[in-house]
Amino acid sequence: MAQCVQSVQELVQDSFTPMVAVLCSETAERMSRKNRLSFAELLRPFCRLTSEGHIRDPNNVLQSVKGLRISVNGLCPSLKPPSSTLTPAQRQVLHHIVLSSQPQEGAVSSISAGDYQLSFSGTTPWFEAYREAFLQTMPSSEHEFLNHYLACLLVVSSSETVPFEQFLKLSQEQHQIQHSGEYSSPKWFIPNTLKYYVLLHDVSQGDDHRAETVFEDMKQKYGSQGCYLLKINSRSEGPSDQDQMPDPWSQYLHKSYLHSPVSAPPPISVFFANSTKEHKRLTRFSALPQLSACDTSRRASDSITSGAPGGHGACLTLNDHDRIRQFIQEFTFRGLLPHVEKNIRQLNDQLVSRKGLSRSLFTATKKWFGGGKAPEKSVAEPKSTTGLLYPPEAPELQIRKMADLCFLVQHYELAYSCYHTAKKDFLSDQAMLYAAGALEMAAVSAFLQPGAPRPYPAHYMDTAIQTYKDTCRNMVLAERCTLLSVDILKSQGKYAEAATLLIKMTSEDSDLRSALLLEQAAHCFVNMKTPMVRKFAFHMILAGHRFSKAGQRRHALRCYCQAMQVYQDRGWSLAEDHINFTIGRQSFTLQQTEKAVDAFKVILEKESQQTATQQGAFLREYLYVFKVSEGLSELPLPCIDSSATRVYFGPERRPAEGEKQAATHVSLDQEYDQDTATMWCQLELQLVCAANKGAAPSAFQPAQYCLHSQTDNLRRPLAVLQGQSNPHTRGVEEPLKVALSLSDLTLLWRFTADGDEAVLSNEDAPTALVLSCFYTLCNVCIDLCFCAGETLLVRGRQELKIQGLRLNQTKEEKMSVRHGRDERLNPIVTAPMPSWRILSLFQVIHQKRQG
Amino acid sequence: MAVCIAVIAKENYPLYIRSVPTQNELKFHYTVHTSLDVVEEKISAVGKSIGDQRELYLGLLYPTEDYKVYGYVTNSKVKFVIVVDSSNTSLRDNEIRSMFRKLHNSFTDVMCNPFHNPGDQIQSRTFDGIVSGMMVQTA
Numbered sequence: 004m005a006q007c008v009q010s011v012q013e014l015v016q017d018s019f020t021p022m023v024a025v026l027c028s029e030t031a032e033r034m035s036r037k038n039r040l041s042f043a044e045l046l047r048p049f050c051r052l053t054s055e056g057h058i059r060d061p062n063n064v065l066q067s068v069k070g071l072r073i074s075v076n077g078l079c080p081s082l083k084p085p086s087s088t089l090t091p092a093q094r095q096v097l098h099h100i101v102l103s104s105q106p107q108e109g110a111v112s113s114i115s116a117g118d119y120q121l122s123f124s125g126t127t128p129w130f131e132a133y134r135e136a137f138l139q140t141m142p143s144s145e146h147e148f149l150n151h152y153l154a155c156l157l158v159v160s161s162s163e164t165v166p167f168e169q170f171l172k173l174s175q176e177q178h179q180i181q182h183s184g185e186y187s188s189p190k191w192f193i194p195n196t197l198k199y200y201v202l203l204h205d206v207s208q209g210d211d212h213r214a215e216t217v218f219e220d221m222k223q224k225y226g227s228q229g230c231y232l233l234k235i236n237s238r239s240e241g242p243s244d245q246d247q248m249p250d251p252w253s254q255y256l257h258k259s260y261l262h263s264p265v266s267a268p269p270p271i272s273v274f275f276a277n278s279t280k281e282h283k284r285l286t287r288f289s290a291l292p293q294l295s296a297c298d299t300s301r302r303a304s305d306s307i308t309s310g311a312p313g314g315h316g317a318c319l320t321l322n323d324h325d326r327i328r329q330f331i332q333e334f335t336f337r338g339l340l341p342h343v344e345k346n347i348r349q350l351n352d353q354l355v356s357r358k359g360l361s362r363s364l365f366t367a368t369k370k371w372f373g374g375g376k377a378p379e380k381s382v383a384e385p386k387s388t389t390g391l392l393y394p395p396e397a398p399e400l401q402i403r404k405m406a407d408l409c410f411l412v413q414h415y416e417l418a419y420s421c422y423h424t425a426k427k428d429f430l431s432d433q434a435m436l437y438a439a440g441a442l443e444m445a446a447v448s449a450f451l452q453p454g455a456p457r458p459y460p461a462h463y464m465d466t467a468i469q470t471y472k473d474t475c476r477n478m479v480l481a482e483r484c485t486l487l488s489v490d491i492l493k494s495q496g497k498y499a500e501a502a503t504l505l506i507k508m509t510s511e512d513s514d515l516r517s518a519l520l521l522e523q524a525a526h527c528f529v530n531m532k533t534p535m536v537r538k539f540a541f542h543m544i545l546a547g548h549r550f551s552k553a554g555q556r557r558h559a560l561r562c563y564c565q566a567m568q569v570y571q572d573r574g575w576s577l578a579e580d581h582i583n584f585t586i587g588r589q590s591f592t593l594q595q596t597e598k599a600v601d602a603f604k605v606i607l608e609k610e611s612q613q614t615a616t617q618q619g620a621f622l623r624e625y626l627y628v629f630k631v632s633e634g635l636s637e638l639p640l641p642c643i644d645s646s647a648t649r650v651y652f653g654p655e656r657r658p659a660e661g662e663k664q665a666a667t668h669v670s671l672d673q674e675y676d677q678d679t680a681t682m683w684c685q686l687e688l689q690l691v692c693a694a695n696k697g698a699a700p701s702a703f704q705p706a707q708y709c710l711h712s713q714t715d716n717l718r719r720p721l722a723v724l725q726g727q728s729n730p731h732t733r734g735v736e737e738p739l740k741v742a743l744s745l746s747d748l749t750l751l752w753r754f755t756a757d758g759d760e761a762v763l764s765n766e767d768a769p770t771a772l773v774l775s776c777f778y779t780l781c782n783v784c785i786d787l788c789f790c791a792g793e794t795l796l797v798r799g800r801q802e803l804k805i806q807g808l809r810l811n812q813t814k815e816e817k818m819s820v821r822h823g824r825d826e827r828l829n830p831i832v833t834a835p836m837p838s839w840r841i842l843s844l845f846q847v848i849h850q851k852r853q854g
Numbered sequence: 855m856a857v858c859i860a861v862i863a864k865e866n867y868p869l870y871i872r873s874v875p876t877q878n879e880l881k882f883h884y885t886v887h888t889s890l891d892v893v894e895e896k897i898s899a900v901g902k903s904i905g906d907q908r909e910l911y912l913g914l915l916y917p918t919e920d921y922k923v924y925g926y927v928t929n930s931k932v933k934f935v936i937v938v939d940s941s942n943t944s945l946r947d948n949e950i951r952s953m954f955r956k957l958h959n960s961f962t963d964v965m966c967n968p969f970h971n972p973g974d975q976i977q978s979r980t981f982d983g984i985v986s987g988m989m990v991q992t993a
Contacts (some may be wrong), residue, residue, distance in 0.1 A: 528891075533898070535891040541884055570887075574867030577883045 004493040004501055005127040005526040011494040015447055017486060018138045020074040021339065021411045022152045024189065026177055027077075028169045030160035031203045037236060038316045040252060042158055042203075043077040045235075045316075048251035056336045057542060058412055062353040068413050073335060078155070078177075080186035088479060093140050098554070100136050104129035105557055106534050114529060119536045123565045127526070129520050129558070134486055141483060143190045145392070146437045147444070148407040151190040154197035154339055157299060161204040161214040161232075170200055192404070197342040199334055200230040206237045207318070228337045233330050236318040248788065251314040251324075343408055350405040357398050393437070397427045403441065410444065415452040419445055436477070439470035441485050450491050459495065464488040468504070471762070483509065489523070500525040505541075509549075518549035522562065540569035544582065551589065560589040580606050584621060591628050599628045611730045855990040856953065857921065858882040858937040861937045861961065863973060864930065870976040873937075874990050875953055885934050893933055897950070926954040934958070939990070953988055960984045 009017070025043045027035075035042045056068040089097075106124055113122040143150045157173040159166050177198065181191045201219060204214040220231040319327075393400050406421030422445035429438035444464035464484065471481035485508045492501040505524040509517035525542035528535040547562030563586050570579045587602035603625035731782040858873035860882075864952045873882040926934040934957050936950065964970055 256884050533895065535895070537891045541888040544884070575883060575887055577880055578887060581880055 004489060004498070004505075004523050004530070005130065006125050007081045007131055007490070008128075009131070010452060011490045014490055015451060016070075016413075017072065018483075018487070019411065020072050021154075021343075022189075023073055023075050023339070024078045024151055024152045024177075025075055025158065026155060026164070026173050026533075027158040028160060028173060030163055031158045034160050034162075034203055034205050034236060036319050038313055041077060043075050044255065046075045046331060047255045052332055052335060054332065056340050058340050060344075060414055060417055061348050066412075066414055068340065071335065073331070073339070074154075078180065078189065080180050080189065082186060089140070093514075094515075096140075097133055097136055100132050101129045101515060101519070101558070102555060103133045105748050106561060114534060119569060121133075121233075121529075121536065121568050122564075123461060123568070125526075127522065130523060131517055134514075138483065138486070141479065145805070146403075146440045146481075148190075148192055148404050149444075150410065151192040152196065153192050153411075154199060154342065156199050156201055156334070158201045158203050160211050161217060162204050166202065166217055170221075174198060186362040192348055197338060198229070199338045200225050200655070201330075202230065202232045204232060206234050208236070212370040222571045222647070230343070231333060234326055235323050237320045237323050238318045240806075249324075250315055271333055272465070326631040341413065343412055347405060347408050350401055350408070351605075353401060354398065354405065393434070399425060399432070399434075399437070402428070403437070406441075406444065410448055413451075419448040419452065422448060435470050435474045439467045439475065439480070439484075442467040442470075443487075443527075447487060448489075459491065459808060460498075461488070461500065464491075468508075472508075477511065478510070485520075493527070498527040498531045514549050515552035515555070516551055516557070518546050518558070521546035521549060536569055547585070548632075556589055556593055560586065561595060563589065584624070587624065587628065596628060600625075603628060856936045856988050857990055858886065858935075859985050860886045860935045860937075861957075861976060862890065862933040862935065864887070865930060869932075869974075870981070870985075872973055872982075872985055872989070873940070878892075884936060885921065885923060889925065890933070893925045893927065893935075897927060897931075911965050916989060923952075924950050926958070928958065928961075932961070934948065943978075956984060956988070 007014075009347050025046075032042060035045050038045065051072045052070065056064055056071060058068055060066055106128075112125045113120065113124045115121075141150065155177050157170060157177065159169040159173065163169050180186055181196060184193075202214065202218055202221060204211070214232060214234075218230070221230045301422050325394065402421050403427040406418050406425060409415075409418035409421060414846045426438055426441035426445055429435075429441055442463040446460050446467070449457055449463075450459050464487075467504070468481050468484045471477050471484060485504055489501045489504055492504070502524040504518045506529065509520050511517075521542050524547060525539045528538040528542065542571070543562045543566040547566065550556075550562060555577035563582055565580075566587065567582050570582055573579075583602045583606050587599045587606075590596070590599035590602060606621050607625060626724070810821045858870070860868060861870040868886070871883065871886065873879050878913045895919070901963050920940055922938045922940055923939065926936075928934075934954060936953060936957075938950070960981050961976075964981050965969055965972065967978065970976075970978070
């Protein structure tokens with residue numbers, strides 16, 4: 004698993020937080036709207052408590068609660084039953100989250116394992132974003148109570164004429180929502196939900212004195228522990244210097260912004276608590292994760308009215324921030340925690356009393372009359388596919404509730420024992436879904452227990468995952484279980500088990516999830532003590548494949564490139580070709596044509612062991628990409644053997660004219676014979692000496708008309724212009740098994756004038772030049788036209804670079820590999836010179852022989 | 855009967871890979887390459903006691919859903935990997951061992967050939983013949 008920002012404890016604790024609902028009156032909502040935030044959003048940045056709370060467990064031992072975080076959401080009841088899979092809209096949201104989170108440039112770490120040197124980034128922020136969003140969108144279900152609402156904040160503004168009436172109305176409303184039985188979500192933990200009354204006071208606009216008096220009355224009525232006066236909006240609305248104010252809301256609202264453009268919600272009727280009977284109107288969750296739906300819908304309507312994003316909390320000063328923080332603290336410590344404590348105590352008493360008496364009776368009767376008679380519980384309620392459904396008052400569920408409460412306030416020891424008991428009960432009743440839930444939480448609480456008195460029960464987690472997947476067919480819960488247990492295993496260093504779990508979880512139904520999990524498995528393999536680099540590469544390839552199926556092309560490309568580092572130049576040519584091919588394809592779809600061309604070129608250049616059809620496919624792809632990319636660039640095929648170039652500089656050779664035959668044997672096609680060449684050289688030397696009265700001029704060089712690999716090519720030859728072209732031959736090799744047809748071979752040249760910087764060439768367009776001074780020719784290029792299979796015509800070029808012979812004379816030349824110059828292709832062009840052509844008569848020789 | 859047989863050199867590049875031609879060869883290449891990790895792990899684990907007669911046969915490396923992969927390493931760190939179809943349950947451990955022994959013998963013969971450079975791809979017809987005899991026969 005890649006390194007994550009959050010530690011395991013933080014992750015688990017953040018996934019399961021006490022849930023608090025918020026019901027606002029209209030005026031109160033308008034007050035917080037001045038800051039472009041709903042009331043729930045206003046509270047959100049302050050929900051992580053910095054100080055310690057205390058709570059007594061049923062044995063009256065004081066436990067401290069550190070770093071508690073609560074989760075505040077607006078109340079959005081809905082009639083839809085919760086599903087066991089993600090809706091397509093939720094999937095889309097997750098898809099966009101992963102799409103928008105890309106790796107940062109330069110954040111790479113390098114790992115060396117054996118003889119592999121890899122460099123890739125060790126963190127995967129897209130996975131963390133996905134995980135966070137996924138864990139937040141978990142639907143609440145029957146078998147667990149961790150995301151049921153514990154309390155409800157009722158908020159009324161102090162500018163109301165009769166605040167108590169409002170409070171009463173809100174309270175009735177909440178009661179109605181909870182108990183009417185119409186709404187399937189949200190779910191409530193206890194029938195007697197804690198109600199906390201908040202009087203919201205607008206400092207800039209309201210009357211302080213009046214607010215205080217109302218608050219005093221409230222305290223009389225609801226008790227001082229049950230209400231609070233919150234003062235906000237110290238600054239009046241209007242343009243002000245907002246740069247100084249910190250904006251802690253943006254990170255929480257950022258996700259809502261991601262959602263709203265994606266889903267484009269139709270005008271959603273928000274459930275406001277007002278006097279008209281509007282709770283018949285449904286809140287439609289068109290495309291949004293359940294928990295933040297209300298806020299997002301309000302944000303949508305808000306963005307219609309207010310326009311530009313940003314600028315949250317415009318009316319709040321730092322004092323207000325502090326006040327809000329204090330409010331949350333007060334609420335948690337004075338309201339929520341005592342409420343939880345009371346309930347734990349109650350449940351505990353119930354259980355102890357029941358345990359003593361009725362449980363033993365019940366189990367006894369089961370034992371004696373077990374065979375024919377069905378247990379009385381199952382007669383009462385319907386059987387679901389996952390086994391039994393318990394009524395809300397069943398003792399097993401009470402145990403589970405108590406365990407959940409303890410877990411939420413960090414009493415892990417008590418939670419563990421309760422979960423353990425619950426698990427036993429559920430298993431004996433064959434209620435598999437409940438049992439799996441209990442197993443999962445038991446394992447987690449055993450892990451989180453400070454001091455680790457017992458070893459982590461990994462088999463609990465495994466059984467839980469297995470049960471979720473096979474018996475209950477609930478992939479969402481199974482996925483959550485996997486994510487948690489993988490993190491726990493990673494923190495214990497057990498990477499191999501974590502990888503196995505991750506791989507087991509990949510399946511056909513969700514490409515995105517499989518891709519992310521495979522990538523994490525790959526990271527696990529690399530983070531082991533002896534890194535299994537090849538497994539890393541293999542799983543990266545699998546992950547890349549799934550990413551591309553899920554439509555995440557950039558992630559796919561990244562995975563393949565990382566895997567390539569392992570396979571490159573190792574001799575596994577088939578695999579390497581496949582990866583290069585896929586990289587090329589992906590780069591092309593991402594408009595990175597350069598990369599695509601490079602990748603394809605590598606495939607074509609080597610001696611490949613692929614079949615002919617496969618090579619044909621490669622070639623077609625390459626040519627297609629090549630056509631799209633601009634600029635004339637190098638073609639890898641055919642392979643031209645530059646050193647076998649022959650250049651002919653002499654006059655145009657006409658072998659025979661009637662009976663006359665040219666007295667030279669030098670031609671382009673001729674085979675080279677070392678002995679005769681030396682003979683001619685010496686003859687020429689003698690001739691020149693004779694012409695120069697006995698001494699050879701110092702700048703003598705034998706005239707060579709045809710230069711090829713075996714001649715001495717150190718000096719630049721002289722090319723006399725006579726209005727003709729110099730013919731060349733090449734050696735050509737064809738490494739592919741596919742037939743290519745070449746057409747339109749032309750030579751490109753470049754001229755540089757002596758002492759003149761101008762470079763003329765016919766690379767861009769063939770032009771005719773009249774040359775009348777000294778020029779120097781340099782580098783020759785070739786222009787090719789390809790035609791392969793379905794007549795894909797491509798123009799490209801290849802440079803001719805000739806490497807001279809390896810120098811072997813001096814000692815240092817022998818020690819290093821150095822090549823001399825080869826000036827075959829760099830002739831000096833001079834003005835026309837007179838030339839003789841000697842034709843001999845065949846008969847002369849013939850006569851001589853006879854004579 | 856094997857579905858894929860591979861000979862891998864000490865430097866972990868393939869000297870010889872042959873698989874049943876009807877199936878996707880790429881998949882076998884990947885499987886063999888990945889199994890090298892497991893082979894290395896076993897070698898490094900076993901090699902703690904020096905001087906002992908090390909077990910050459912490594913046994914089942916790992917089972918995937920369709921195939922089982924077996925490994926064998928020689929004293930010169932050349933590895934043989936055999937991939938067998940999982941549905942073929944009639945193959946017992948002894949048979950796999952004998953297959954490896956045959957492979958090892960014919961590989962030694964190839965190495966004894968004075969014209970063969972160690973490190974080159976294996977191109978001997980006898981070796982090919984023995985390998986074909988061990989692979990699944992397709993019609």
